[in-house]
Amino acid sequence: MTQLPEETRQLLNENRHDSPAFADLVRAGGYKPPEDAMLIDAVTALSMGKNILLKGPTGSGKTRFAETLSHLFHQSMFQINSSVDLDAESLMGFKTLDYEDGKQVIRFVPGPVTNAVKNGTFLYIDEINMAKPETLPLINGVLDYRRTITNPFTEEIITAKQGFGVIAAINEGYVGTVPLNEALKNRFVVIDIPYVQGDQLKQLLQSDSQLQDGTILDLFVRLSGDLIQAVDQGKLSEDAASIRALLDACDLSAMIPPKRAIRRAIADKLEEDREKTLVLTMADTLFG
CATH class of the missing domain: 3.40.50.300 (P-loop containing nucleotide triphosphate hydrolases)
Structure with a gap:
């Protein structure tokens, strides 16, 4: 014991x-x-x-x-x-x-x-x-x-x-x-152990990443939800919804545009071009 x-x-x-x-x-x-x-x-x-x-x-x-x-x-x-x-x-x-x-x-x-x-x-x-x-x-x-x-x-x-x-x-x-x-x-x-989502995810991103802009953090929480849904539907591999990768993207977003950060930290880690395209489309929809 x-x-x-x-x-x-x-x-x-x-x-x-x-x-x-x-x-x-x-x-x-x-x-x-x-x-x-x-x-x-x-x-x-x-x-x-x-x-x-x-x-x-x-x-x-x-x-x-x-x-x-x-x-x-x-x-x-x-x-x-x-x-x-x-x-x-x-x-x-x-x-x-x-x-x-x-x-x-x-x-x-x-x-x-x-x-x-x-x-x-x-x-x-x-x-x-x-x-x-x-x-x-x-x-x-x-x-x-x-x-x-x-x-x-x-x-x-x-x-x-x-x-x-x-x-x-x-x-x-x-x-x-x-x-x-x-x-x-x-x-x-x-x-x-399920994925962390919603308000709890935002708190995690605030405490563990360098990004402190509340509006952008909310968008990353929404992105995470979209990625998890795509994983559940078989459209993306589990790597795409990794909280670790999401934290990397938030860190980079404190210094570079979020869409570019998402490409470096999430999309470019994926093997298939169709998965990369889907992630970047999600990012474009949320971050403009």
Whole structure:
């Protein structure tokens, strides 16, 4: 189990998650979920020793949500960026030659899993379904009731220290991903992460981008809604509606015309010309 700091526990226990104090606490972590229930459920699961899987489209804020949870628990967090090249060394660490008292020795350099388990911190696994299916079973033991893992390089059996918790993120159906096997998926509590929209998106853009013109920010919020709708209709790929890309466009718009900023930060990242044209048409409609 992971101990929840007193100020966070008090605000949750008193059902004051909509209070200014709690809003300030969450904002300091960098992300305010669209629904309070998402935050409450994630905090509850982690405090009970559960692992959580954040499921949502690319750019919806899953990593920022994980960082906010780390902040709420006053926990540091080791991170794994999954890919097809992820292997046991990337997870657990590796052996290297070193010198001690003038003699050559073999030293083990711990990886993110080893560090998180031994230090009792959070472990964040980004895009977990990008990893090869044969790699992830290595950590199954530390994800269930055993809370132990065997280091294949040192044969050490490590028991997770109090405070250890796992947060993973997944983009289902994204290029290069594979379905999670049931044994792994069953070790997580799943929380869906939708795109941030409306007033909440405007607040995020105001706080996290260099653009402060309220009128232009409103137009970017409308653009985001149009992009999300086009993604839902299959007209655009998920990359087009990324909040990360939208923030880049807002930053650039503080210095250059918005339509040009949208081209650089959003449209030109897309692969298909028809998608680029659609995004630029949306921008022209809104920004003239």
